[in-house]
Amino acid sequence: MKTNLKRSTMLLAGLMAGGTLFAQTPDSVSTNNYVKPFSGGPVRTWSIGVHGGLLTPFTIFGANGRQDFRQPQSEIGYGGYIKKQFTPTFGLQADFLRGEVSGMRGQDGVGTPSSFNTKLNWSGALSANITLGNISWFNSKSAIQPYLTAGAGYMGYKTTTTDAGGTTTAYTNGAGENSINEWFVPVGLGFKVNLGSSVNLDLGYQVNFVQSDNFDGYNTGSSNDRFSYAHIGLEFLLGSSKTPAMSTYNPVNSMRTEYVWQNQQTKAMLQAQIDAERAKNDQLRNDLNTTNSKLDRLTVDSDGDGVPDINDKCPNTPAGTKVDGSGCPLAKPVVYVTEEDKRVVKDAINNLEFDLGKATIRARSYPSLDRVANLLTEKNFSLKLAGHTDNTGSDALNLRLSKDRAEAIKSYLVSKGANASRIEATGYGESQPIATNKTAEGRQQNRRVEFTLY
Known part of the structure; x- marks a missing residue:
């Protein structure tokens, strides 16, 4: 015992x-055993x-x-x-x-x-x-x-x-x-x-x-x-x-808990002040961006005619167009197409040849096309090019070939100094025949590029 x-x-x-x-026990900084220090x-x-x-x-x-x-x-x-x-x-x-x-x-x-x-x-x-x-x-x-x-x-x-x-x-x-x-x-x-x-x-x-x-x-x-x-x-x-x-x-730990809580409250208060200052800064930044956006609108010139959009009464003016103080194109001088001008164009049409089935201009067509280019440059004429084909081949192929041939003529004229903005090139394929496609002669007439001078 x-x-x-x-x-x-x-x-x-x-x-x-x-x-x-x-x-x-481990400290969880909770209120389970917390008493405010010196409170009794x-x-x-x-x-x-x-x-x-x-x-x-x-x-x-x-x-x-x-x-x-x-x-x-x-x-x-x-x-x-x-x-x-x-x-x-x-x-x-x-x-x-x-x-x-x-x-x-x-x-x-x-x-x-x-x-x-x-x-x-x-x-x-x-x-x-x-x-x-x-x-x-x-x-x-x-x-x-x-x-x-x-x-x-x-x-x-x-x-x-x-x-x-x-x-x-x-x-x-x-x-x-x-x-x-x-x-x-x-x-x-x-x-x-x-x-x-x-x-x-x-x-x-x-x-x-x-x-x-x-x-x-x-x-x-x-x-x-x-x-x-x-x-x-x-x-x-x-x-x-x-x-x-x-x-x-544990009064000592309660003092620590009180300190931690007060520190957390101080941090929260300081963070709230920081957040408020950030919100003010964001508002100032937004106001500045708004002001800059308004200032930008005073100087933007979308069509590049030298007149700001805010004063431009004729927006989207084509590049190179001469405009007045309100951004509207100046009145064009009256252009007269003479019989001689028409003859030059008709001569170019008569002498125009392409490689078979291609949009490549043959060299013998260059002299007459050079005279058309000089005419466009000297008198500032506008020219519409309309390409056409016969019904040989598919519709898609003919439409693409007619467009390519009109674009080939435009490129050649521009290379000789003509204003590209004054030349319009369009392809119509076989949709606008001027003769029957049942004969070789009719198909020959339908394979053409029309020049319209204005």
């Missing part, structure tokens, strides 16, 4: 030491607890070999408490405990107690509770809360001893009293684990230093008696579950 008790005590101490490594609340400060465990004269403090009964036994104990938390690290709690404490010793002879049993009818103590590990800059709430306790208490108990012969004797003090009241000093440690917003799991170990050597019914030596209590229990926080608990509230 003693070995098992030692193992249990060592395990409990290890859990309490290891609990400090996990004493904080609201926080929950009252809680009640119940617990049960093992009572034994074996303790982790002092030399157990010097106790009156050196073979401890474990008995059941139970109790509860009411706690008031004044700061995140300091609270006061009123404890209640009852149960039994038993122990044994070697066979020292007849009449010497070999075992004892003390019934702890009641005990009450007022202890300070120091919570550790819940002050952190980066963590908003303690998930595990290590603690230390120390205080003073008063208890009532009855003790019986049994000697080697099996005789049981009720212990009485010097006044002959069997029910004894005595002061004691409880010192403990442990940790609490958050199971919810209002419930904690409480694991603790407490050593009670009795202020006499009568607790085990055997008064010998110079040291007072002591006993320990290892327990597990539940703590219930009083008040609304939405209100943070003082014991898990």
Whole structure:
């Protein structure tokens, strides 16, 4: 039993030491455990607890070999408490405990107690509770809360001893009293684990230093008696579950949270100001673009006649046309086509020849075409060229050939100095015959390019 008790005590101490490594939950900068710094609340400060465990004269403090009964036994104990938390690290709690404490010793002879049993009818103590590990800059709430306790208490108990012969004797003090009241000093440690917003799991170990050597019914030596209590229990926080608990509230982290929030609000305000300035700049840019667009309209000259569109009463004037101040073409001088002019054109028509089935002008046609080019240049005449074919071949082929031959004549005349804008070349294919296509002579007449001078 003693070995098992030692193992249990060592395990409990290890859990309490290891609990400090996990004493904080990650910080999410949330409002779950946030209280505005220096506001005084609201926080929950009252809680009640119940617990049960093992009572034994074996303790982790002092030399157990010097106790009156050196073979401890474990008995059941139970109790509860009411706690008031004044700061995140300091609270006061009123404890209640009852149960039994038993122990044994070697066979020292007849009449010497070999075992004892003390019934702890009641005990009450007022202890300070120091919570550790819940002050952190980066963590908003303690998930595990290590603690230390120390205080003073008063208890009532009855003790019986049994000697080697099996005789049981009720212990009485010097006044002959069997029910004894005595002061004691409880010192403990442990940790609490958050199971919810209002419930904690409480694991603790407490050593009670009795202020006499009568607790085990055997008064010998110079040291007072002591006993320990290892327990597990539940703590219930009083008040609304939405209100943070003082014991898990972290004021340092709340100050950090307040700083982060204010920093976020400052950033948001500055970003809003930046966005407003950007909107103003965008509006100014749009206004400038609108103004520039209006200015551009004052100088645009789409037809290139030297008169801006805003003042141009005759838009889309052909390139090279001489215009007046309103952009309208100047009146053309009256052009008279003389009989000599007509003869020059007719001579070009009569001498016009192309390679068979092609738009290539034969060289013998050049002299008469040169005279037409000189006429167009000197008198600034306009000329319409209309190409025609017979019905030999497909319609598409004939239309393309007639157009190509008219364009070939235009290109030649332009190469000789004629104004291209005054020459119109059109192909009509076989659609406008002037003779029958049933005879070779008629087809010859239909294969022609008409010159219209104006």
